[in-house]
Amino acid sequence: MNALEKLRERIAELCDLVFIEMLVGWDQLVMMPSQGAAGRAHQLGALARLSHERATAPEIGEWLDELDGVPLEELDSDIVRLARRDWERARRVPDELAMELARASADGQESWRIARENDDFKAFAPALQRNVELARAYGECVAGEGESVYDALLGDYDFGLHADELRRVFGELAGALPALVREAQPRSPRRALEVPAEAQQAAVAGTLRRLGVDAASWRVDVSAHPFTAWIGRRDTRLTTRYSDGDIEALLSSLHEYGHALYERQVDPALERTNLGRGTSMSIHESQSKLWENHVARNRAFAEVLTAELAGGGFAVAPAELHEALVAVEPSAIRVSADPLTYPLHIILRFELELALIDGELAVADLPAAWNEGMRRLLGVEVSSDALGCLQDVHWGAGDFGYFPSYALGCLIAAQLWEAMQDDLGPREEDLRNGEVAPIQRWLGERVHRHGRRLDTIPLLEHATGHALEIGPFLRYVSPFAER
Amino acid sequence: MNALEKLRERIAELCDLVFIEMLVGWDQLVMMPSQGAAGRAHQLGALARLSHERATAPEIGEWLDELDGVPLEELDSDIVRLARRDWERARRVPDELAMELARASADGQESWRIARENDDFKAFAPALQRNVELARAYGECVAGEGESVYDALLGDYDFGLHADELRRVFGELAGALPALVREAQPRSPRRALEVPAEAQQAAVAGTLRRLGVDAASWRVDVSAHPFTAWIGRRDTRLTTRYSDGDIEALLSSLHEYGHALYERQVDPALERTNLGRGTSMSIHESQSKLWENHVARNRAFAEVLTAELAGGGFAVAPAELHEALVAVEPSAIRVSADPLTYPLHIILRFELELALIDGELAVADLPAAWNEGMRRLLGVEVSSDALGCLQDVHWGAGDFGYFPSYALGCLIAAQLWEAMQDDLGPREEDLRNGEVAPIQRWLGERVHRHGRRLDTIPLLEHATGHALEIGPFLRYVSPFAER
Numbered sequence: 001m002n003a004l005e006k007l008r009e010r011i012a013e014l015c016d017l018v019f020i021e022m023l024v025g026w027d028q029l030v031m032m033p034s035q036g037a038a039g040r041a042h043q044l045g046a047l048a049r050l051s052h053e054r055a056t057a058p059e060i061g062e063w064l065d066e067l068d069g070v071p072l073e074e075l076d077s078d079i080v081r082l083a084r085r086d087w088e089r090a091r092r093v094p095d096e097l098a099m100e101l102a103r104a105s106a107d108g109q110e111s112w113r114i115a116r117e118n119d120d121f122k123a124f125a126p127a128l129q130r131n132v133e134l135a136r137a138y139g140e141c142v143a144g145e146g147e148s149v150y151d152a153l154l155g156d157y158d159f160g161l162h163a164d165e166l167r168r169v170f171g172e173l174a175g176a177l178p179a180l181v182r183e184a185q186p187r188s189p190r191r192a193l194e195v196p197a198e199a200q201q202a203a204v205a206g207t208l209r210r211l212g213v214d215a216a217s218w219r220v221d222v223s224a225h226p227f228t229a230w231i232g233r234r235d236t237r238l239t240t241r242y243s244d245g246d247i248e249a250l251l252s253s254l255h256e257y258g259h260a261l262y263e264r265q266v267d268p269a270l271e272r273t274n275l276g277r278g279t280s281m282s283i284h285e286s287q288s289k290l291w292e293n294h295v296a297r298n299r300a301f302a303e304v305l306t307a308e309l310a311g312g313g314f315a316v317a318p319a320e321l322h323e324a325l326v327a328v329e330p331s332a333i334r335v336s337a338d339p340l341t342y343p344l345h346i347i348l349r350f351e352l353e354l355a356l357i358d359g360e361l362a363v364a365d366l367p368a369a370w371n372e373g374m375r376r377l378l379g380v381e382v383s384s385d386a387l388g389c390l391q392d393v394h395w396g397a398g399d400f401g402y403f404p405s406y407a408l409g410c411l412i413a414a415q416l417w418e419a420m421q422d423d424l425g426p427r428e429e430d431l432r433n434g435e436v437a438p439i440q441r442w443l444g445e446r447v448h449r450h451g452r453r454l455d456t457i458p459l460l461e462h463a464t465g466h467a468l469e470i471g472p473f474l475r476y477v478s479p480f481a482e483r
Numbered sequence: 484m485n486a487l488e489k490l491r492e493r494i495a496e497l498c499d500l501v502f503i504e505m506l507v508g509w510d511q512l513v514m515m516p517s518q519g520a521a522g523r524a525h526q527l528g529a530l531a532r533l534s535h536e537r538a539t540a541p542e543i544g545e546w547l548d549e550l551d552g553v554p555l556e557e558l559d560s561d562i563v564r565l566a567r568r569d570w571e572r573a574r575r576v577p578d579e580l581a582m583e584l585a586r587a588s589a590d591g592q593e594s595w596r597i598a599r600e601n602d603d604f605k606a607f608a609p610a611l612q613r614n615v616e617l618a619r620a621y622g623e624c625v626a627g628e629g630e631s632v633y634d635a636l637l638g639d640y641d642f643g644l645h646a647d648e649l650r651r652v653f654g655e656l657a658g659a660l661p662a663l664v665r666e667a668q669p670r671s672p673r674r675a676l677e678v679p680a681e682a683q684q685a686a687v688a689g690t691l692r693r694l695g696v697d698a699a700s701w702r703v704d705v706s707a708h709p710f711t712a713w714i715g716r717r718d719t720r721l722t723t724r725y726s727d728g729d730i731e732a733l734l735s736s737l738h739e740y741g742h743a744l745y746e747r748q749v750d751p752a753l754e755r756t757n758l759g760r761g762t763s764m765s766i767h768e769s770q771s772k773l774w775e776n777h778v779a780r781n782r783a784f785a786e787v788l789t790a791e792l793a794g795g796g797f798a799v800a801p802a803e804l805h806e807a808l809v810a811v812e813p814s815a816i817r818v819s820a821d822p823l824t825y826p827l828h829i830i831l832r833f834e835l836e837l838a839l840i841d842g843e844l845a846v847a848d849l850p851a852a853w854n855e856g857m858r859r860l861l862g863v864e865v866s867s868d869a870l871g872c873l874q875d876v877h878w879g880a881g882d883f884g885y886f887p888s889y890a891l892g893c894l895i896a897a898q899l900w901e902a903m904q905d906d907l908g909p910r911e912e913d914l915r916n917g918e919v920a921p922i923q924r925w926l927g928e929r930v931h932r933h934g935r936r937l938d939t940i941p942l943l944e945h946a947t948g949h950a951l952e953i954g955p956f957l958r959y960v961s962p963f964a965e966r
Binding site for chain 2: 012013016017019020023024027031032033034035036038039040042043045046047049050215216217218219231232233234235236272
């Protein structure tokens, strides 16, 4: 085998290991008997160590050196380009730091869990301090030419994005959204729709079937938190959850479907290569948000959802369902936020994590800064740290630079939705009939098929002809304020 | 880390990989959407390659050499002993032969599947010929001092057993059983019990619950063929299948439970070492056969099964259920054979595979030899190769030396059952009440806890005080002939 063949074989193996990790993780959350947890931790640890070892092995560097300057076909050239980027990035992290990060992440999540239960930020502060310091050390190792430490962290989720760009975009958004929130608030108290769990379940199953979810290559299961696992191109598993009197499942199942469709529509030629998956967290989130915000929350699609709910024995008028799905109500909690206030939750987290990493905010001052930010951005008084700065696991797990993708996903989804309608015309008539094939095709062609060949911003520009911008998102949410 | 620590760490990793393979295999048969098959083959291939590479790595030999002659504690000494045996055995097989074996196994299974569907032995013959030759080549590599090629193949499943010993034991059995079969035949036509699938399902769930199967560390699912997966000590998954008018599930669920209990009761100190699993295929099969033959088919335990069936809405008298569970009826098919005729099916396969490997039987002559053997041993006329020598996948998969464990399991189960009753007294009264804790404890103490520290025959002698013998099995089956 020549160097290219050896490299491609190793990459295929690493892909297989990623799929196996996905499966083992899925099983843990969906199928595993609870007492399997201790063994499972060992199994996941072994997989992570093996993957890391195989991904950072010195022979990869030798193959890459052999391939340096060799003329390659376009696909192979992209494979080698990404292989060098990934390998060099991974090699910059000393094994000891990598192990320390993994340990601190496990410890931090446990510390966070207990602290949140007891609403005791002080108990969590040392773990958070350790995570901040380790993330800084990691960022310093990984940072490329001209990159800040935070940029380097961001690069794990969205390669090529910079904190400066986020400051600009999120700054504009933080300037525009609060006024809309104030405008919306008195007019539209959230309408609770008391939909029984079985009716939701029937509606979710029926809606997903219309979108092409079949038993031959999908699973739909229940888990404590909705998520999606892709275990190869034709084995996609999404989960949701149902509780009486909550319509979250209608949104979250479409959200997860968006993630799933992205992975399924990557060009088959990229399968088992380092290009054969979604390119970044923010593009991934744009796909889930597109189906959540622009399909599930579309007034026309409410016709489909109500028909499916009726099939499950629950009658509601499309207009009423739609009202419930788009009602604006500022609250302290990110995961249940409405589409208008959601990005403000993220902007707060971005500001704070950036300040923590840059050393401009001390860990001890986090709760006060959080509560001040919630007041400033959302007009919300935070009643406890458990419902405030302790609500998310991310920082406990050592994940800094991850939050921005949630808001970027909202912005990019809106940009794609406008670009798609410029191309295909308004989608309302199709959506009223549950016809989504043109949407699937457009996304496949403009976004999905490229896999990792294009990074976030080049992909966005390729798909929409525009740089990252907030206009489309503001046009999407404005009607929710004006209702 | 010193050599012992490095060795133990590598062994722990290999254990984790085995558990992951178990999980990935379980998922494939129980949960995976059908179109996931192609990706799954890649994933399983990657795991097998990695496991093989890590298990045969040269550094293991270096660690073992460093440990040579070093005084060790008893447990470590056993770990090192088995590590050397496993490593040396695996190293004797050239990588190219290992890959060729894997390919031939995959091809052979596919060829077998098609040949069986079309009842066309000739179409399968070339694949079988290739498998026989490769098995011979493999056996020649692996054979130790004074071992025949077939002995070497046997050693993968039952280390320390020899063909000569099997010839002796199976010869005695082949001398004794046919007369019992002839005696039984006219008197007890098999009674079909028409038990609805839901009643079986309720009875299986209720019976397993009595044996300690709880949701916290077990799963019970449905699959095309019953099997058991152990994914760590506290995550045990057994499967069964239900069809209307068939009581197989009552037997097969207890059979799988026997496999499961063995793995769960290995000494916790052996966890994630090379000693921490069942020692051989025949001992494993003795555990499943003990629960199938000596518990599920026990007249007293029929009281429990009928009570559980009644809970599922099906009324039957214990005596009648027991009759159905022990009825003798010679047939062409191994997997549905009664306890009396079952070992004869295995003896035939042993004779034939030994002759194939030794070159005394040509592949082309297999069907005639099969049909002759069925007549001689069972008095059964075989109507087609599909129901004859094509009925099992084993030879298509390249598995030679595996079949004997099925019959040895029956013999060893009967030996253990007698030894247990010598120790604990008759089990009938307890079984009538579903009380199995003393059985579980006795098996745990005498058999399970040792893991791989004792090989098949030493373990049998340790547990029963006797060598391998056929008397207990004959005493077990004789009443079925006399009914």
